[in-house]
Amino acid sequence: MNLEEICDNAKKGREYALLGNYDSSMVYYQGVIQQIHKQCHTLRDPAVIVRWLQVREELTEEYEQVKAIMGTLESFKTEKPNHIFTPQTEERPEDPVWPPPIPAELRNPVVVKWPSGVVQLQRKDCPALQHRGAGPAGPAGRGQAKSDRPGVRDARGIKPKDDKGKKGSGDAQEQDQKKFDGTGYDGDLVDSLERDIVSRNPNVHWDDIADLEDAKKLLKEAVVLPMWMPEFFKGIRRPWKGVLMVGPPGTGKTLLAKAVATECGTTFFNVSSSTLNSKYRGESEKLVRLLFEMARFYAPTTIFIDEIDSICGRRGTSDEHEASRRVKSELLIQMDGVGGSLENDDPSKMVMVLAATNFPWDIDEALRRRLEKRIYIPLPAAVGRVELLKINLRELELAADIDLDLIAEMTEGYSGSDITTVCRDASMVAMRRRIQGLTPEEIRALSKDELQMPVTMEDFTLTLKKVSKSVSAADLEKYVAWMGEFGSV
Structure with missing residues (x-):
């Protein structure tokens, strides 16, 4: 063979x-x-x-x-x-x-x-x-x-x-042969959730994400390894049924979810609050139940809920609506039924809920318990910032005076999204200098080679004077305090 x-x-x-x-x-x-x-x-x-x-x-x-x-x-x-027409026994002319x-x-x-x-x-x-x-x-x-x-x-x-x-x-021809049977459910509800299945490849790989090694390791352990070693992940070693990614905005939580969809080969549901909300009474709860029924049908499945605090905030507050409370209750019930019994867990039938939030302190206590792994996605360290700069600048021509280590020191406290913004703005500085004072006709007459100028260290220095970090020190202290009390890495 x-x-x-x-x-x-x-x-x-x-x-x-x-x-x-x-x-x-x-x-x-x-x-x-x-x-x-x-x-x-x-x-x-x-x-x-x-x-x-x-x-x-x-x-x-x-x-x-x-x-x-x-x-x-x-x-x-x-x-x-x-x-x-069925012919008779006797011949007809x-x-x-x-x-x-x-x-x-x-x-x-x-x-x-x-x-x-x-x-x-x-x-x-x-x-x-x-x-x-x-x-x-x-x-x-x-x-x-x-x-x-x-x-x-x-x-x-x-x-x-x-x-x-x-x-x-x-x-x-676009439909898979394995089709969910929506008998008993509204066809429009089934179609709306089918659209949320990520059928195309997001094309984000682990190597495209700088640093965050702990988060990558945990997600591989929660999603990939049970597919490769199903005999090991049984009983008390059953796969995690819920992972919560906590951290400031722009640190790569959604990017990690896209990498899971690309690398792990599981059916991937990308769910938002608009997916599970409906103006009709009782329909939101049906959507939540239908989502998990479809996830079990297409298992192994990963359900990614971005900004989960908008769907399942703390219950019992004065501004909570009755419909919102019913949706939260149904979500908690369905998540409790994902894992199954300890003796009959099958990794090939696994349904994992992957959630991300910037406000972990607003999440309901019961949901926090069901999200068994709670991992902190921090701001990138110095090594991570250098990797981010390399990833963002890999398609650009760099001048000889570029010092990535020095730029990484200058961007301390910046999130991954902030560093991407810095690189984008720095790549435009040379073009702005070239077209300054030109008329629209002269700008249109410029060739592509005239605009392809290398990015210099001076471009980054000018950009960092204009682009500031988006996360404050007070916010970081809140995340560290919450993880110290409720973290589960």
Whole structure:
């Protein structure tokens, strides 16, 4: 078993699917999925294992789509539409005027949409397929090697009867085969939460975040390691069901959540207060319950709630509304049911709540208890500030007099967002000097090379005189005091 054999089997599975030989295609897909599963057991590098698992997931989706095509074709054989006339036993003379009806398999061809065009595939028992050449002859099929064609995606050209909110087969191709059954819930509520699933890659990696090693280590332990070592994370070692990130604004809490979505491979829900609030009585509580039902269905799942103090503030205050209290109660009930029993915990069914806040002292006590890990995201240290400067300036040309260590000392007390603002402003100083005093026509006539000037130390000195830090010493003392009382790193 080697990489070449796995690639060859995957290629054959896709080619048979394109030719309409779905039985052989499914055999090859099943074989290559099992080969990848065995290959993962022989690897030791976690990063390589994650990439192999992503490939297996994509091939599994293609396998399910080919399986769905076969199911659709079988339904053509078994179902007998009422409007088609059933011939009697005795022969009837042919109608001299009207032609015979078109067979059902030719009225509903299976359609596969490629990025560069549309290819129509008919049933494999259709006579037209017997005279077809080596592959489909659609707009993208002529003159193209079979191995260069993309993998089979959603090949059902029929719009399901029970689909709501989908217009045509183009949108159906975007949907995963694993679809949450919203029976018993309002379809609009299900659709609104489906939109909050991060389907595209946020493209933020651990290396893009400077410093914060403790936070990265905890998030890897809470989300990644249970996927890699499910036998270890059982019983008392069950995964953490709640992590709260506390710290001043602009220190990278939301960026860490995006890195979790990119690196961990779990289904990621990005939830805000607007997602869970509704003007109709009782609907907000239904949204909270539906959110956790969907999270358990798509498990392993991470639910990220930014600014959680706006959703679940302290109960019992004078300005608390009745509807807000019901939403908080439902959220607490659902979070208590996430972890499950101690004996039957399964990391593959894990649902972790990842929350962030700038006001931890406003969070309800019961929610604080459910967020088992409470970690402080501090202002960047000197080493972290140097890393931040390198990350922000990696696309710019720097002058020889740039001293990043000196700039890091000058930015002591600045948050990560403040340092990004300093770098952005410093990169504009040279351009401002170049266009000063020029007319609009002269500015438009400037070439790109004239504006691509290196950033100098003087540019940073001028910028730091204008851009001040956004976090005060009094605020930092409040965070340190709260973490000293309630922290759980």
